[in-house]
Amino acid sequence: MSSAPLPAAFLQALTEGFPVDFLTREPEELSEYGRDWTRVYAPAPSAVALPRTTDEVSRLLALCHQYGVAVVPSGGRTGLAGGAVASKGEVVLSLQRMAQLGPVDLLGNTVRVQAGAVTEAVHRHCAEHGLTWPVDFASKGSSTVGGNIATNAGGVKVIRYGLTRNWVLGLQVVTAEGRVLELNGALEKNNTGLDLRQLFIGSEGTLGVITEATLKLTQVPGKQDVFLFAVPDVAAVLRLFRDARQQTAFIISAYEFFTDRCLARVQRHRKLRSPFESPSGCYVLLEAEAKDAGQVEAWLGSLFERGLVTDGTQAQGAAQASELWALREGISESLSATGLPHKNDISLPVAGLEAFCAELESVFEARYPGWEICLFGHIGDGNLHVNVMKPDALEKAEFLAHTKQADPTMFELVRKHAGSISAEHGIGLLKKDYLGYSRTEEELALLRALKRTLDPRGVLNPGKILDP
Ligand SMILES: Cc1cc2nc3c(=O)[nH]c(=O)nc-3n(C[C@H](O)[C@H](O)[C@H](O)COP(=O)(O)OP(=O)(O)OC[C@H]3O[C@@H](n4cnc5c(N)ncnc54)[C@H](O)[C@@H]3O)c2cc1C
Known part of the structure; x- marks a missing residue:
């Protein structure tokens, strides 16, 4: 996808077929909606679309497909992999106006919500009934259900409840061509062949736009x-x-x-x-x-x-x-506020953590002698957040070049110990060059084939995760 100006006919169709406040091109908003938490890429979208209904999402995507306009789905933009970044003239499709919460079903223990609903708002809505959606982490006050599902988010409760994937019963998804799919509804059991819903969970906005979800709930746990x-x-x-x-x-x-x-x-x-x-x-x-x-x-x-x-x-x-x-x-938040962290989010089989960590120190000594490394994470899930802090004496560009060169050494170690180069943040733009450390050529070929099938013109979040 190029960063050419938006086609006049496309803009004309938007003006004629959508509410007046559907699209914004205000420079401040372009800058705000074009970035996520990575703060590495300069935002440069052409426009921001703010639909209120699935029908508007569907008609927008049909037009993007028709005119070959690139679209970046956008939730709370708390992502840490650059997945929601629009830096090449794309149209940002923000779900923020689609934040309705349906009634909690107390028999099925489910709730249907729109994708722009903020994670913490869902928690509050369900807590009134003694129920919760156990997807929980520090950014829950800004992240959205659509973003959580599109990244298959992890968080602090995975050791007990598992990943977001386990807590999604049904999805409404709009395909790149504008078709609306209703996948699995509120069914706990549905053995009618391949479960297409799973294709979209963790797809980082590259295969379809999630517009609604039926969430599975559990009881608020007892005293902790x-x-x-x-x-x-x-x-x-x-x-x-x-x-x-x-x-x-x-x-x-x-x-x-x-x-x-x-x-x-x-x-x-x-x-x-x-x-x-x-x-x-x-x-x-x-x-x-x-x-x-x-x-x-x-x-x-x-x-x-x-x-x-x-x-x-x-x-x-x-x-x-x-x-x-x-x-x-x-x-x-504190690492970013007090310095410039280079982040990696890796995981190992829990049983392999000890052996991996014993070797990790020598990677730091070889690649970052004397540098400040901030290690933390959901270690109970085998998940380590490795943050290398920029030394004061280094320019930002020098620092980024150094960490880019050094990353493969750690990823080699991750591969050796059968780990993953992205535990929960996703691949987006940030880890795209390293996907091969965790996925085989055969897998990558299959992923590309899927992308071509679901998004033949490559308009959905182009350049994220992998190239065609
Ligand atoms: C302080 C902090 C702590 C964090 N802690 C954790 C943690 O513990 N565990 C964890 O997993 N993550 C964590 N994150 C990362 C982030 O919050 C999650 O990835 C979150 O799920 C992203 O949700 P979002 O709505 O902000 O998505 P965005 O950042 O807006 O988007 C993320 C990706 O999803 C796509 N997307 C968004 N909405 C849709 C949609 N409706 N349909 C299709 N695609 C869509 C975007 O295109 C992008 O590729 C943290 C982030 C911060 C800033």
């Missing part, structure tokens, strides 16, 4: 205990995890970790206090639902005796629990 433990290093984080996993006294809802460097940046940016008097190499945030309080107590006591932790604290009430969570959830 939140603990923060101090441990010396990543090996100790994993030793503690092995031990926690074997306990029957509680169900783990989150097992997150971060290093002292992450904590220092959160403290600096958010002006938060560490609950511990002396610093430690790493911290573990454990959230768990107790099945036997006495046994949990005994387990906690044993952690110190067995040398599994060097310090620890348990939140006394909701306010303290939020304070402990803020130390973990404030990391992404």
Whole structure:
């Protein structure tokens, strides 16, 4: 797709067939809607379309297909892979006006919502009925259901509930040619051949535009205990995890970790206090639902005796629990606010984490000697967020060139340990060049064939994930 000006006939059709406020070309809005959280690519869309109905999405896409106009589907633009970036004159298709929440079905435990609904708004809507959609992470106040599904988002509760994919029953999708597909409705079971809904989950807006979804809900969990433990290093984080996993006294809802460097940046940016008097190499945030309080107590006591932790604290009430969570959830934002992080979001088989982490240090020493590395993530799912911070002495361009050169060394290690170069953020533009580290040539060929079938003119989010 080129960045040529939008065809006059296309613009004419939009003027004649859509509400007056359907399209905006205001420079400030173009700049805002053309970027996501990566802040790496300069935004340069031609226009932003703001439909209110599926019919408007369908007619817009039919016109884009007819005139060969590139379209970038856009949710809350909290993505971290550049998937929602429009930097080549594309039309941004924002779902923000399509944010209606249907009634909660208390028998089926489902809710049908429009794709532009904000994740946290869905949580609030369902909580009134003691139910929740267990897709949860720090950006939930801005991310949308459509974006969550298009990225098959992960988050802090995956260890207990799995990925977004598990919590989507039905999808309404508009294809690149403007056809509206209703996929699976509210069915729990539907064995009528291939499940087409799954094609669109995790497709990052390259195969269709999600306009509505029927979400599967679960009960709001019982009382959650939140603990923060101090441990010396990543090996100790994993030793503690092995031990926690074997306990029957509680169900783990989150097992997150971060290093002292992450904590220092959160403290600096958010002006938060560490609950511990002396610093430690790493911290573990454990959230768990107790099945036997006495046994949990005994387990906690044993952690110190067995040398599994060097310090620890348990939140006394909701306010303290939020304070402990803020130390973990404030990391992404604090790294960006206090410096320039180069982000990688990798995953390993949980059982392979120990061996991988033992070798990771030597990659850092070889490629980034003396640089600040901020490691954190959903380690209970095998997911590490590796953030290399720009040294003050380096220019941004030099830094980006250096990290681009260094990334393959880590991806080789990821491949060697049968991991993935993108655990949950997606591929978008940012990781596109490295997809081959996690997907075979045969897989890539099949993905390209699917793209050609569903989007023959290549108008949907062109250049994202992979080229035709
Ligand atoms: C502070 C912070 C913390 C985060 N933590 C996590 C985390 O723990 N786990 C995690 O997985 N992610 C995390 N993210 C990343 C991000 O929030 C998720 O990827 C989220 O699901 C994106 O939703 P969005 O609505 O913002 O999508 P956008 O950024 O707008 O879009 C993401 C992709 O989906 C496509 N898309 C958007 N809407 C649609 C639609 N209706 N139909 C088709 N395609 C569409 C876009 O084209 C793009 O490719 C975090 C981000 C931030 C800023």
